[in-house]
Structure formats: C-alpha cells, structure tokens
Amino acid sequence: MADLDLHPFYITTAISYPNGRPHIGHAYEAIAADVIARFQRLQGRKVRFQTGTDEHGLKMARKAEEQGRSPAELADQMSGYFKAMCDALNISYDRFIRTSEPDHHRASQAIWQAMEASGDLYLDRYEGWYSVRDEAYYDESELTEGEGAEKLSPQGTPVEWTVEESWFFRLSRYQDYLLGLLKQPSFLEPASRRNEMIAFVEQGLRDLSVSRTSFDWGVKVPGSDNHVMYVWVDALTNYLTGLGYPDYKPDGMDAFWPASLHLIGKDIVRFHSIYWPAFLQSAGLPAPRKVFGHGFLLNRGQKESKSLGNVTDPLALAEVFGVDALRYFLMREVAFGQDGSYSPEAIVLRANAELANSFGNLAQRTLSMIVKNMDGKLEAFERADADVALLQTVTIACGTELPRAFNDLSFSTGIEAWLRAVYACNQYVDDQAPWGLKKTDPDRMKAVLQTLFIALRDLAIAIQPVVPQKAAALLDQLGIPEGDRSFAALADTDWFNRLVTSGFAVSPPMPLFPRLELPAKDDGAD
Template sequence: MSTPDCSRWKSEPCSHPQGRLASAPMADPFYITTAIHYPNGKPHIGHAYETIAADIIARFQRLLGREVRFQTGTDEHGLKMAQKARDLGMTPRALADEMSGHFRDLFDKLDITYDRFIRTTDADHHRASHAIWEAMAAKGDLYLDRYEGWYSVRDEAYYDEKELVEGEGGEKLSPQGTPVEWTEEETWFFRLSSYAEPLLELLNKPGFLEPASRRNEMIAFVEGGLKDLSVSRTSFDWGVKVPGSENHVMYVWVDALTNYITGLGYPDGGELWDKFWPASLHLIGKDIVRFHTIYWPAFLMSADLPVPQKVFGHGFLLNRGVKESKSAGNVTDPNELVDLYGVDALRYFLMAEVTFGQDGSYSAQALVNKVNAELANSFGNLAQRTLSMIHKNMDGKLEAFEPSEDDMKLLSTVREACRDVLPREFEALNFSVGIEAWLKAVFACNAYVDEQAPWGLKKTDPERMKAVLQTLFMAIRDLAIAIQPVVPAKSATVLDQLGVGEDHRSYADLSNEGWFAALASTGHSIEKPNPVFPRLELPEQETA
C-alpha cells in the first residue's frame, strides 16, 4: 500500500490561553476525555486520581469561559471481563452492569462534572464501532490472516518477543510485568505498518504527546518498526461483532478507543461532532500511551478522521511508595477516603501533592497533614478569622475605602497568583505548581494579618482596621475563585459567605477591578461565618 495522505487528518494547533486571563468567553470549545475504565473489579484510587484530574481541567476551562464537553465511562468488553464473569458464575453483561454502576456512583460522589458516562455496551457505541471498522475496511487497511504471538489478558495487549521481560521464576512477562500467553487464531489485521511515517510526523508535533518522556518512548517504538496489528478475536465472543465476520469480535482496543467519537454522534455527525472533534485532550495513564498515540491515530487516519490535538500520559499513584495490587492487599477504596476526609480534601491532596505526569505517593497520614496545614490552618483560618472580625467589629457591613501601599502590595501578590500563575500552570497541567503559587498568596495574606494586627487597630485606628479587613476580604474572594476547580464545594461555601453571586465567580471576574466598590455601594453585609475547612483526624488504625 502507498503511504496514506495526511492532509485530511491533521488537526489545527490548539489555541489555549496563556498568561493573562481572558475577559470574554473564548470561541473554541474544549473536549476532554479520560480513559474509559475497565470494570472487572470495583474502582480504586488510580481511577479516582485520573478522573479528578480531568474534572479539574474541565472546571478550569469552563471558568475561562469555554464551552466544555467532558466524557468518561467504562470499557466493558474483552477476554478479561469474560474470564472474570466466568470465575464469578455470572454473565459478562451482568458483571458489566454491576461494576459500571460502582464507577458511576464513585464519580458522582467525587463531584465529577461529566457530560456523558459512556459504556461500550451502549447500542450507539456498537454502531460507531461498526462504522469505523467499515471505514478502515473501505480504505483497504484490513485483511484476514492468522495470528501467532504473545498476548496479555490483563493488559488486553499483544507484545513482540523482544518486548517481553523475564519474571522471578523465569516466566515470560509483558513490559508491564503481567503474564503473557501464546495465542494462535484466525484474525483480522490492520495495516499499522503503513502508517509509520505519518505517525512519526504526528509524534514530533509539539504538544501532541506529553510529557516529553512518553513522546520519546513512542517515537522510539515507531522507529523500531511497526508490524500489522491483530484487531479481532475468535476465541471468545464478548465484544463488538465484526461486520461480515460474525464469528469474530473486535479487538477490545478498537472498540474501546472508538468511545471518544461515539459520544459525539459518530458516524452521523451533528452539532456535538462539529463543535468538539477533534478532542482537545485525551487524559490517560502512562501504561496505555501506545494505544492512544499509535493505534488510535492510525485508526483515525485510516477512517479519514482528524486526530486528537493532545494526549497526556500521567504517572501512577503509589500507596506509600508501592504500586497497589489485590495480591499485595494494599488496594485503596476511594469511597472510604471520601467518607473519612471529604471530597475536596482528597481532590486537593492528590493535585497538590503529586507532580502531574510523574509517579506520586500518598498515604492517609500525608493527606491529613497536608490538608490540615494548607486548607484548615492557612486558607480556612484566614477566611474564618477575617469574616468573623468583619462581622463582629464592622457589623458585617462593607464600605468604600482607600487602600494603603501595604494593602495594594498584598492585593498585587494575590492577583498575580490567581490571575497569572495559577491559570498558566493549570493550562500546562502543572497542578501542583499552580497550587503552590496560590498557597504562597494565602501565606502572604496570613503574614499581612500578623503584621497589621487588626484586632489591635479597633481602638487605636478603627478606619485602618476596616481597610485591613476589607483588603483581606478582597484577597479571599480572589483566592476562592481561583481554587474552585480543585475544591469546588468548599470554594463555593467561602464565596457564599462572602456574598459573591454565583454569576460572578468566573476567571473573567478576577479582572473586574470595580467589583468591591460595586458590592459595598449596595450596603452589602455578611453573616457570622462558620468554619469551612475543619481539621482532619486520622482513624485509630492509621495512627497505630
């Protein structure tokens, strides 16, 4: 076959904002997806980590004024599901229904603002999978042959002999350390080898695949030579049937990857398709980068469809430095963490603690320590004592004032963090860096409180006391707006206590210099505040 024409699948560069916040809604919509999760067991902390990160990105982009489409869901076909269901004495569909429900319940509990929770057992997904298969067949990229090689059921992936590693007992393992088995069966093949050149061009495109380490791995994989890919199975029947070959089911990754376009109305097109494809960002774990940056773009090129604008492969979340596994008995149920510490505490810890893109470690002790120090003792205490003093010493009423040089210096520090640094770093998916800048602004506010000592100014200079407290009021408003994607419920509570209307909480509102004067001119007053960030305590078993 000749090298495919690249002109029809190239996507335009993504025009995300950088630096200064936009003051008006942005024209380009934003489509973000997580990997769809494999429901052969209940969700673990890794599923929560990726989905929380995606939700933070979605909320962040909405606050910038973009129209956002956010999709997550479950990947329910494949041999692994069929074997698990057999072991449990269930049908695969019954297992999928039960486990998919656990994922959806968790994501609702985590305050995930998805627009669609897709299941690969959905009727429209089977139809979309048939359509992309037929498009690849029409291109001449599918042919029937026999597959002989190594397959990992756990990874649902084929591996070349040279990729395998030796286990402790001398057994052959995949690069992920999972068991492999020799497989022989009739199969449909996809002409992946024909797409090496356009794939290299795509992988070398700045910004398509991040972090850079993942990009380098994939470039090396393609340069090492691509073999045609087996894309159907006959040894089991739990999957999407291959059109015209009913004894074959599609390789689970053909089916799974297609979910990203199913959710936008493929193959019919329509408003969602026209508005949101190609995807702005596929957010995935580092272990499935190959499927999303080699197989998936090749399938799309074959079907004459645009490729995604960006794929980001994040790292693993380790339990006290060790990868979780059922055999090790260290699997963490995120539901339990939420019940113990709250949704926003978990969201904040995961994003503030881990450098996104790298592996990170967590423990209950680390979560409690970080959330208590940064949210309860720093931001929460700042908001509580400021609003309490306004309520007690000013009857809760705001009034116009002339800020001093010290006041302006603090407000400038807060505005730089909230308007410039945090949005810039969140745009680059550097969540921990953006949160660190936000936290430094919180620390600056607390230092300002200690320096100005408003409790002592009530008798010596009441007008100065008012200026100090209202400067802090302004700073807290900016800080609460900026951190909304990470701690949405708690931020909303702070903004409610400030009296900031729900229609004045976007990032564009951070650039409104006259908001305080307008609010004060209405005779605005605040009620006595309640603590928003209570200190967390470790359960007895964690402290033992």
C-alpha cells in the first residue's frame, strides 16, 4: 500500500452470501480486515470498517423456497450467524450491513438513477449462460464441460441458459478507462490478479445484464417495478450505503469515499475491479483506492466442501483453541494474497511454539521475577550496552519493520519481524541469567528485568492488531494506560519514568497463552 498517512481510512470486506452458515474462509477475511482496521487505528487514523451480508438474488430465493419459507425469513436467520461469528472473533466493525435494510435499497436506487442519467442503462433481452451459485453471467468461451456434457462456469459451478427481458449497463463504454485503472499497480493486488483482469478487459467487454424479472427478491429497479437489480449492482453498492449515500456528510461520504481498501476473495475480483469501477465512473464517483484479492484457505491442502465432509465451523476452532490463538495462526501462517492451508495440528504447533513457549513464557517469567525479587516495584536504572542493544532490536521490529509490513498487507512478514524480537528477548534472558544475579549483583538483576519489562510493553503494543484481547491483558498487567498504546507511543521515551514515579507495582501475572492440546476427534474442530 501507499506510504503511511493520516487520511481517513475506509476498509470493507466482501459481504457474505448467507445461504449457508459461515465457514473458515469467511472468518479468515473478517480477521484480516480487522487486523488492518486495528492497525490503522493504532497509527492514529480515523477508521471506518464495514462488513455484513449480501441477502438478495436467485440463490437465496431458491434456498428459501426449498425450505418452505420466505427469503426474508431465511436472510434474518442466516445473517444472524454471520454477525455472531464476527462478534465471537472480536471483529471491530463500525457497521454490520444487511442489503435487505431500507437505507441500502435507497442507495442502490440512487446509483441506478445516476447511471441511467449518464445514458449507460438500456432495456433489451438477455439470452445467455448464468450461474446461480456465482450469481454471474458467463460467455460461452469461458465455459468448460463437466460430466455428462454439463456446462460449467470458470469456477466449476453449473450454468443454465437464461432468457428474459433485462436492463443492460454499457460496460463496453468503459474499456479504456478500466485498462488505465488496472495498469496502475496500486489499484489491484496481488499482481497476478491484476494481470488476469487486464487480460480479461483486453479481450473486449460486452454490455452487462443488470436486472432480472424471473424473481422478485431484490432491490426494485426505479421505474420498472417488475425488474429487480442484478444482485452484484445491489451488493457492491453496500460500500456506499454504509457512508450514507446518496447524502454527503462530514462523517460519511465526504470523509471516507473513495474507499481505502476493498478486501475480497480472489474469486470475486472481476466484480470489484471491473464492474464496480465502471458503475462508479458512470455514477460520477471515484473508484476505490485499492482492491486486494486474497487467496483461499485450504483444509489440510484441500478446498472445503460438504461432499468431502471437511467444512470447518470457525467458531468451533475459536472455542477449542482460543480466539487470539486462531487469529494469530491465520495471519502468521499464510502469506497474504496466496492460498494457505490449516489444520488443528498446525494451529497447536505454532501457537504453542510462538505464543505459549516464546512470548507468553517471556512475559510470565519476567513479571514473576519482578514480583518475586523486586516486590513488583519499578525504579530508575542505568542501561548497559546489552540492554540498549536489545531495546534497539525491539524498537526496530515493533516501530519500523512490523508497521511497514502491515501497511503492505504482509502480515506474516510483520509477525516474523516481531517474533525475531521476542526470540532476542529470550536469548537476552538466557545470556543475562537474572535468577543468578540476585545475590551477586542485585542492581544488575533489576536492570535486566526492567529492560525486559520495557521490551514487553513494546512487543504488546505492536501485536495488538493480531491478538487484541491478550495484548490488552498484558498491557493492563504492565500498567500502560489505554491512551498510551498506539504506535506513536513507542517513540515516547519518558513513559517508564512516569510509571516509576506513579508508584505502579506489578501484580502476580496470569498466564497469557496456556499451552494448547489437540482436541478429541469428535468435537467438530477438524
């Protein structure tokens, strides 16, 4: 991403289609977006973070019909599961949006009317292939053949021949504009996704069918009540709805549009980097600053599916392993933008090695020794060369390397830098052996323990976006006021003296990260 700045930051996830319960992929995207939002807040930026559910479309209408109830009843129930997932995973959204809400219908109709005023909508007849599961239209040239000569979309989903009256959007008019946008490296990442979309546009764009008459579960087309909007027109507009569009207010559109980042899965890049910018340009609105298409999360190297019986409930994982341990694993394990894999064994291995044994144990033994050997009291001390060297290592990792990597959405790289600082602290403990200094050089023992205390504060501040609950618990134990936990606070050289002067005393610590055990096979976690 661009260099750090203090402009307002608007981040969105893709809104989830609630025709089934949340799976680990939904959790992965929500956690990644939350890490970004928390990181940007700690940088001092005004942040707005939106997630939610995409409730319209033929897929929801058919699912409800199968169950003998209305689409609205299905949406109410299923959307609740997604909101519960976000709340359980400590997702710090500012709005959980539902596309069935009245203000969203208003915003969707407003952007439709703006596109119509630009002369980009016209009524015609649609004949072509449509995937209900993808809610997407496909050209014949994009299809593959499945078993029994069944035609499949590029995503491997069934398609059906559709014939109906439809409003069309003049997508072809925006080919040059889109190519110019896509050739800006910062607009769409990773580069592999950008190259795919450039190739798609260069093949030539056809006008896009943007309404349906074969069902009525959706946003009504203004002036054509027998038409509902194509679900992607409606769905994409949620990013504007959350800012109060079509109204412009200081805490809404005026402050936060264009969006800083649309965080989405790689399978919906076309909608966000081609259709959406074209709709916005037609409506007289700027494109988002960045679209990032992350990879898939695989279960032991396999894509999850009901037929394989390997669909994972993210709340079951969080319950077994802990929310922060799960968040840490997902951000640490996968190079963001690429596909990644997880398993209960991998979560336990990494959480125990890095969180329990390295960071958690560092905090536990440092604070325990301060309580035992110093009655929990802090005092001014002279730093030896080894102390200065350690704190410089920690400062660079926490104040420079991790923020730079997180700003580039390279979470695993940033966590690796942080972890090197954790390892440096543990090596320092082994080298200085404070347990042996109490009798031989008590002043040196105090200096070593307080150097570690200072390092722990910096490490806890830096890792807050990833493990917010555990980092807050440690910062509480360290006596750090809530207002002094930003990245800017890392440059504050007087905080320790203020803490000493205040008379703060360390209390016996509570373990941060208890060691994890693999669950029994029948508990649903794997």
